[in-house]
Amino acid sequence: MKKVIMMACTFLVAGALVNGVSVLLKSPFICKFLEQNLILILVAILAVNTTTISVILTKMREIADKNPKIDFKNTRKSMRQSTIEHLCLIGIAAAVQIVKGSPIVCASFKxxxxxxxxxxxGIFIYSIQILYDTAQSVYVILDYGH
Structure with missing residues (x-):
């Protein structure tokens, strides 16, 4: 849990930095793009990750069947956690977009x-990190035994 909180804080800082640069450059691109597409992108990344994880789990099962001493319990737990994190990101993104769309909130707090x-x-960057981690696990599992 501590690791997830640290990562979330890191990505929030990264999000603030990117947004700060965007504001300084007077470029609304990233904010408009994410406002219109973030939920769709997050769902698409979740679909890719879920499919990739199922392929990895199949390969892990093959390896475990050949080598009964190998235990992938922590790996499976980590994969489950990344899926839960991603679902939470989708929920948080939806909630933030709802509140962000409220003129009452934006008018009362500059x-x-x-x-x-x-x-x-930050949510977008976090989801890309989850995708990257999943991709890395593909290479690890493919390189196993070579």
Missing amino acids: PAEFIFEAILI
């Missing part, structure tokens, strides 16, 4: 828009 945009950018 930095709200910047904060919400930073959170959404």
Whole structure:
């Protein structure tokens, strides 16, 4: 849990930095893009990750059948956790977009828009990191025994 919180904080800071640069450059591109596409992108990445994880689990089963001493319990647990994290990111992104769309919230708290945009950018970066981790596991499992 501590690792997840640290990662979330890291990606929130990264989101704030990216949003800060975007504001300085007066470029609304990333915020408009994520406002229109973030949920769809997150669901697509989740679908890719879930499919990839199922392929990896199949290969892990083959390896475990050949080598009964190998235990993939922690790996399976990590894969389950990444799926849960991703589902949480989708829920948080939806909630943030709902609140961000409220003129009441944005009018009553001036930095709200910047904060919400930073959170959404951080969520996007976090989801890309999850995708990267899954891709790395593919290479590890393919290289096993070679």
